[in-house]
Amino acid sequence: VQLVESGGGLVQAGSSLRLSCAVTGGTFSRYAMAWFRQAPGKERDFVATISSSGGSTYYGDSAKGRFTISRHNGKNTAYLQMNSLKSEDTAVYYCAADLGGGALKYEGAYEYWGQGTQVTVSS
Numbered sequence: 001v002q003l004v005e006s007g008g009g010l011v012q013a014g015s016s017l018r019l020s021c022a023v024t025g026g027t028f029s030r031y032a033m034a035w036f037r038q039a040p041g042k043e044r045d046f047v048a049t050i051s052s053s054g055g056s057t058y059y060g061d062s063a064k065g066r067f068t069i070s071r072h073n074g075k076n077t078a079y080l081q082m083n084s085l086k087s088e089d090t091a092v093y094y095c096a097a098d099l100g101g102g103a104l105k106y107e108g109a110y111e112y113w114g115q116g117t118q119v120t121v122s123s
Helices: none
Strands: 002-006 009-011 017-026 030-040 046-051 056-057 068-070 077-082 091-098 117-122
Touching: 002 091, 017 030, 017 091, 030 068, 030 077, 046 068, 046 077, 056 068, 056 091, 077 091
Parallel strands: 009 117
Antiparallel strands: 002 017, 017 077, 030 046, 030 091, 046 056, 068 077, 091 117
């Protein structure tokens, strides 16, 4: 199973970005998908997760009200729509897949990880 993130970049505060995570191998519709992020010098933090069916989503405190996680099972792709970006959102964003299918918030639940995509928000 391989996960490839895309969509990161350099944007100004207040802008929007949509990250994508394309999954190859395995059966995408069975995986819960999540986004985590890691800022320089900090631990990796939970951002958002979506269950395999798409029926359940959960967000970290920093993402609530601004970010939306979604998935398209026909395209084997998960998304993270990020609005009203702030400088503190600057980080490497990683997507992850969990064979268990449930939307869990901790890293240890996820068996597969992408390489990450850099998001930089200038103030």
